[in-house]
Amino acid sequence: MLDVRRVASAFARQQPPGSQAAPPHSELAKLASRPPDVQRRHHPGRWVATAGVLGFLAWLAKTLAANQLIGWHAVGRFMFSPAILHGLLGTLELTGVSMVLAIVLGFILAALGASPNPVLSWFVRGYVWVFRGVPLIVQILAWYNLALVFPVLAIGVPFSSWHVQGSTNAVITPFLASILALGLHEAAYMTEIVRAGLVAVPAGQAEAALSVGLTRRQALRAVVLPQTLRVIVPPTGNQLVGLLKASALVSVIGGVELLTTAQRIYSVNFEVMALLIVASVWYLLVISVLTVGQHFLERRLNRDKIGGDRAAADTPDAGAASQEPQL
Amino acid sequence: MSPATGQPMVDVLGLRKSFGRTEVLRGVDLQVHAGEVMCVVGPSGSGKSTLLRTINWLEAPDAGLVTVGGEIIGYELRRGRLRERRDQEVARQRSRIGMVFQHFNLFANRTALQNVTLGPVRARRVSPVQAEQEARDLLVQVGLGHRLHAYPGSLSGGEQQRVGIARALAMKPDLILFDEPTSALDPERVGEVLDVMRSLAGGGMTMLVVTHELGFAREVADTLVFFDEGKVVEQGPCRDVIARPAHPRTREFLARVL
Secondary structure (H helix, E strand, O other): OOOHHHHHHHHHHOOOOOOOOOOOHHHHHHHHHOOOOOOOOOOHHHHHHHHHHHHHHHHHHHHHHHOHHHOHHHHHHHHOOHHHHHHHHHHHHHHHHHHHHHHHHHHHHHHHHOOOOHHHHHHHHHHHHHHHHOOHHHHHHHHHOHHHOOOEEEEEOOOOOOEEEEEHHHHOOHHHHHHHHHHHHHHHHHHHHHHHHHHHOOHHHHHHHHHOOOOHHHHHHHHHHHHHHHHHHHHHHHHHHHHHHHHHHHHHHOOOOHHHHHHHHHHHHOOHHHHHHHHHHHHHHHHHHHHHHHHHHHHHHOHHHHOOEOHHHOOHHHHOOOOOOOO | OOOOOOOOOEEEEEEEEEEOOEEEEEEEEEEEOOOOEEEEEOOOOOOHHHHHHHHOOOOOOOEEEEEEOOEEOOEEEEOOEEEEOOHHHHHHHHOOEEEEOOOOOOOOOOOHHHHHHHHHHHOOOOOHHHHHHHHHHHHHHOOOOOOOOEOHHHOOHHHHHHHHHHHHHOOOOOEEEEEOOOOOOOHHHHHHHHHHHHHHHHOOOEEEEEOOOHHHHHHHOOEEEEEEOOEEEEEEEHHHHHHOOOOHHHHHHHHHHO
């Protein structure tokens, strides 16, 4: 017969291997009172991995530097060449203008989408569905080739004969086609980001603003929008970085931008890799600057979270006031 | 202030409101007079909060009317017909009705002082300098003179609610609606908020208070209203209702909470 109690007590007495009874309390107190003198554990695995990574990086640097086919002299020569800088300016222009268009449109569409009127909200959903769903490169090509289906563009007063018109090819330059494609595509994402920002602000914030006599527009501007910014800025920063990189896609229609310029140069001198490196370095540089800017912007927007109390601004007379209600 | 004596400050007539299929207010009639403190008690979900929110038009009723200070809230009369008021008009009406929320709803991106000055500056068109001076005075009065520049996130619940009361007072309202002002507070913080409310009542402020604090009601309220299933079940002088509830539902409720 199995004596359950005896088996249980046997298990209880058994100590795991390597276990060691703690010294008596008086000894422990002596150990605790001394400054810490601990033999740290070693982590040989980490050292091996670190050595491996360093070795790999050294090998990579040596291989790249020694490779005569890359044409490092060309990298140096073209890094600050007027053509490349002009292309870089084009990229910045394209990204900046498209982003502004996308942010403005995003706010407008998000506001329309929040409307109780179903036509408005369905229109916005349809917009996001189309412009987010169709690949960006398709949209670029479509805007560039608009003249194929609408040869003439005209602006006029509806139901009257007054209008201005122009050849689509003359109006839709590669630059404008790029702006439209990048901006409208990006606006679909911005609409979703702004919508998320609006949803993230509790309804009570707007209600409190209304309760102190603000109109809905004032409540939106003074209370709701500033709080949406905190939610909107981080993903918008990501979108801006994405847009900067996506602007390279307009090289398919030959706009003035960094990658197109690099391609033009290497189509003549065949220094393909060197010019791609030049372009990459500039992209990384701009993105680094943007990232730093975003960091500071976010810190500013979150100052009420980190700072908590602007105690330094408190005036001494206020500090002396009693803590108890004295109405 | 109400233009004619005898006319109620707040007149609620036949108010009805449904959310989907749930009928939350089923014909509410209620009068609050200038200087009166009325406490509304009743089980959770009985429509007390919706009643307050309808009075300052945070919710539009399905039927019925509310007048405050002799003005119909949310509508105007044009040739015998009701017509929805414009946003600015509703905002002007709301600016005379203070509201204190259960969850404080302090503007999270503004300091205590800025919470109090927003309404006066934007809605009452007070100069920022004057608004700030008034806000300082009010915050000192509610015992927060040392927390003027604190953001809501660093204030305790009781402190936040006292800022909420100062924010409502800064509009110099004709009356203040309190929506369960102490329900979200730690028990030890309830007293500091009730103290402020008690002194407001003593100063003659017209107050409509939805609360579970029967002790406070007994001490401060002129009138007690028992509210259940979207209706006023019973109302009367506070002592009478508590001492001799006429309706069996009231008796049942009071027996459980007292």
